[in-house]
Amino acid sequence: MSLADLKPIPRDQLEFRWPKTSENPVEERRHRQESLVTACRLFGRFGFEEGTAGHITARDPEHTDHFWVNPYGMSFKHIRISDLVLVNDQGEVVDGRYHVNEAAFVIHSQIHRARPEVVAAAHSHSLHGKALSALGQLLEPLTQDVCAFYEDHALYDDYNGVVTDLEEGKRIAETLGGYKALILRNHGLLTVGSSVEAAAWWFITMERSCQAQLLAKAAGDVIHIDHETATAARKQIGNDDMAWINFQPLRDQMVRTERDMFD
Numbered sequence: 001m002s003l004a005d006l007k008p009i010p011r012d013q014l015e016f017r018w019p020k021t022s023e024n025p026v027e028e029r030r031h032r033q034e035s036l037v038t039a040c041r042l043f044g045r046f047g048f049e050e051g052t053a054g055h056i057t058a059r060d061p062e063h064t065d066h067f068w069v070n071p072y073g074m075s076f077k078h079i080r081i082s083d084l085v086l087v088n089d090q091g092e093v094v095d096g097r098y099h100v101n102e103a104a105f106v107i108h109s110q111i112h113r114a115r116p117e118v119v120a121a122a123h124s125h126s127l128h129g130k131a132l133s134a135l136g137q138l139l140e141p142l143t144q145d146v147c148a149f150y151e152d153h154a155l156y157d158d159y160n161g162v163v164t165d166l167e168e169g170k171r172i173a174e175t176l177g178g179y180k181a182l183i184l185r186n187h188g189l190l191t192v193g194s195s196v197e198a199a200a201w202w203f204i205t206m207e208r209s210c211q212a213q214l215l216a217k218a219a220g221d222v223i224h225i226d227h228e229t230a231t232a233a234r235k236q237i238g239n240d241d242m243a244w245i246n247f248q249p250l251r252d253q254m255v256r257t258e259r260d261m262f263d
Helices: 025-045 101-116 127-135 145-149 166-176 196-219 227-239 241-259
Strands: 057-060 066-067 085-087 093-095 120-124 153-156 181-184 188-192
Touching: 025 057, 025 066, 025 196, 025 241, 057 101, 057 196, 066 101, 066 181, 085 101, 085 145, 101 120, 101 166, 101 188, 120 196, 127 188, 127 196, 145 196, 145 227, 153 166, 166 188, 181 196, 188 196, 196 241
Parallel strands: 153 181
Antiparallel strands: 057 066, 057 120, 066 085, 085 093, 120 188, 181 188
């Protein structure tokens, strides 16, 4: 074929994946479970777990006051769909064979209750998230990627040990407010999304943004992105659809290499 024969392909004929949900609760449940397991495996691959700490939840599409969560005491790296646990609004396991992390229920139950539009929430003790949280600082507009969180995250400026008190869970949810992310001082990061993919991607890129900020400020004087530009960038890259899209290459990678996830 010569260059003279090549013609532009209409954009509507090019393949591109967009977020979608199923009206069938069985199909949607399976999709959320697959996404949850994929996110857990990614967290394991990226080194986001710290022993038994760390949890990702996905609201059940039919029983919306229940959520699916990774089992307590199991490595992110090994979790399969059959390992997931369904927890009711009292913290009781109603489907599954493992215990649920108490802190997972205390934190996530209050977030899911306060934010009915939130499908998923992710929290773990990732290295750079912990480091930045120890400074009690917010993310600064230093790079294009971090602009997704510009004026869209908050600091929970308190630490009272392991979160086992529902009242503290409520305070965490109140501090999160309508934002997509929270830095828990002396603790770690927490992100939410309208899909499992979005919540997981926000955590992944937030952890990397923490790393970038720590590295940049340790190296010298930083140059901030101005308010107008940072706001415009957030509008372009800071929505859950873009987060879902950014998650897809990672999902594809995991599906090809972690063949036992969806048992």
